[in-house]
Structures are given as C-alpha cells and as structure tokens.
Amino acid sequence: MTAHIIDGIALSKQLRADVAKRATALRARGVVPGLAVVLVGENPASQVYVRNKVKACEDSGLHSVLERYPATLSEAELLARVDALNRDPAIHGILVQLPLPAHIDAHKVIEAISPAKDVDGFHVASAGALMVGQPGFWPCTPYGCMKMLESINYDLKGKHAVVIGRSNIVGKPMALMLLQKNATVTICHSGTQNLKALTLQADVVVAAVGKRNVLTADMVKPGAVVIDVGMNRNDEGKLCGDVDFDGVKEVAGWITPVPGGVGPMTITMLLVNTLEAAERG
Numbered sequence: 001m002t003a004h005i006i007d008g009i010a011l012s013k014q015l016r017a018d019v020a021k022r023a024t025a026l027r028a029r030g031v032v033p034g035l036a037v038v039l040v041g042e043n044p045a046s047q048v049y050v051r052n053k054v055k056a057c058e059d060s061g062l063h064s065v066l067e068r069y070p071a072t073l074s075e076a077e078l079l080a081r082v083d084a085l086n087r088d089p090a091i092h093g094i095l096v097q098l099p100l101p102a103h104i105d106a107h108k109v110i111e112a113i114s115p116a117k118d119v120d121g122f123h124v125a126s127a128g129a130l131m132v133g134q135p136g137f138w139p140c141t142p143y144g145c146m147k148m149l150e151s152i153n154y155d156l157k158g159k160h161a162v163v164i165g166r167s168n169i170v171g172k173p174m175a176l177m178l179l180q181k182n183a184t185v186t187i188c189h190s191g192t193q194n195l196k197a198l199t200l201q202a203d204v205v206v207a208a209v210g211k212r213n214v215l216t217a218d219m220v221k222p223g224a225v226v227i228d229v230g231m232n233r234n235d236e237g238k239l240c241g242d243v244d245f246d247g248v249k250e251v252a253g254w255i256t257p258v259p260g261g262v263g264p265m266t267i268t269m270l271l272v273n274t275l276e277a278a279e280r281g
C-alpha cells in the first residue's frame with residue numbers, strides 16, 4: 001500500500017486564492033489588511049522565515065511592514081515598538097519573530113501584543129480562548145494541520161489522535177484542536193514510555209518533535225493519517241521531517257511530505273489570521 005499525499009503547496013494555493021479574494025473585497029471598503037513583522041538580530045533561519053512571510057503577504061494582496069532591529073535592541077525599546085504597532089490602525093496583525101536575543105523576555109513581549117492583533121496565536125489570551133473553545137487566533141502550524149485534515153474530509157469524531165511533542169506553539173494547541181473535533185487525544189513527549197505501543201493504536205499521528213525518524217513504519221497502524229511537522233536536515237543536508245517518509249508511506253493511508261507539506265500551510269494560516277484580524281476590524 002502507498003499512502004495518498006496531502007499536498008501542502010496545492011492546498012495553500014487554494015486557501016491563498018481565497019485570502020486574495022477577501023483582501024480585494026476589504027480594499028474595496030477602504031481597508032488594506034496589514035501585517036507587521038518584527039525581527040530582532042541576525043538569526044539566519046529567522047531571516048529566511050521572515051522574508052517568506054513578507055513575500056507571501058505581497059503575493060496575496062496584504063500590506064506588510066518588516067521592522068528589523070539589531071540584536072542590541074533593548075527589551076524596553078522592543079516593548080515600545082509593539083505598543084506603537086498595537087495603536088497603528090494600518091496594522092491588523094503583529095508578529096514578533098522568535099527566538100529573541102537572550103536579554104529579551106519573549107513571554108513579556110508576546111503578552112504586550114494586543115490579542116486582537118495576535119495573528120501568531122501565542123498570547124496567553126489566545127491560548128486560553130482555544131482551551132475554552134472561544135473565538136481567538138489559533139497558532140498557524142497546528143491550524144494548518146487541521147486544514148490538511150479538513151481537505152481530505154477526515155472525520156475526527158471518536159478517532160484516536162496521537163500528538164508527539166508538547167510545545168506551546170504546536171503540540172499543546174494541536175491536541176486541543178483535535179479534541180475540539182471530538183478525537184480521543186494522547187500527547188506524547190520525551191518522557192513517554194513505549195511510544196510505539198501508543199502510535200500503533202493511532203488513527204492520526206502528528207509528529208512535532210524536531211528530530212529525524214521519530215516515527216518509523218513499524219510504529220504506524222495501516223491506513224493511518226500521518227502529519228509531519230518536523231523541519232530537519234538529513235546527513236546530505238536535505239530538508240526532512242520527523243517521519244521516515246519512505247518507510248511510513250508504505251503503511252499509512254495519508255501522509256504529508258517534507259518539504260511541501262505543513263511548512264507552506266503555516267504561512268498560509270498566518271495570512272488567513274491577518275485577513276480575519278482586518279475583517280474583524
């Protein structure tokens with residue numbers, strides 16, 4: 001058996017076309033949806049991510065502002081910038097790229113962002129809203145994973161979903177989103193005993209650890225849906241996920257590739273959140 005591929009690039013194209021259409025409608029009403037991206041320091045990976053986010057905005061008809069600051073920027077100066085963006089009516093979404101330099105308290109900065117503009121969904125108010133099922137911005141990566149499940153019309157009700165990883169950005173919100181769709185959810189992490197026994201029971205596995213080959217073919221129930229959030233490099237320097245794709249695709253029913261899976265969906269959901277922030281006004 002060879003799994004069906006869930007194509008994150010094709011799905012992103014569809015969703016981004018819808019964003020562009022809604023952005024045009026907003027513009028006709030005199031509202032230009034705007035995202036501010038703040039980058040502090042010279043982290044090479046962050047520079048690539050930020051460039052991709054700004055380009056995606058341009059391609060979908062969203063206004064974006066990139067603010068770049070040296071790593072020497074003080075916490076007080078960054079908080080002052082966030083405050084100014086909170087009050088700027090041309091800006092509907094604010095994203096402060098992480099990681100921040102060590103002298104800046106990232107938590108304090110995220111909490112300074114207005115929840116109405118928290119398109120990353122990292123604010124405690126956004127996390128709380130997700131937890132209690134109230135409207136709020138969902139973190140882009142797990143939100144993108146949910147859209148991938150939706151794209152194959154997968155009904156999560158009563159299914160066993162196993163999330164590997166418990167980060168605030170992916171694992172924990174992912175588990176809550178799956179739970180909201182009535183899946184039975186297990187969260188696994190570095191302290192989990194006998195991971196394989198759990199993943200073998202899973203109808204859906206989301207791997208979000210940041211380590212190669214966390215999920216191999218012998219750990220997957222035939223026909224399961226496998227979503228790979230990992231972004232790693234293999235020995236040849238090629239991009240790869242947390243899942244042993246070549247092995248697992250022979251067992252799973254559906255699988256997301258790396259690259260071309262969850263990655264593009266993350267940026268797409270940032271555009272969706274920004275557009276929604278602008279629509280909510």
Ligand code: GUN
Pocket residue numbers: 095096097098099120140
């Ligand atoms: N660093 C890595 N991924 C992300 C993300 O999705 N948002 C922000 N703000 N920083 C990141």
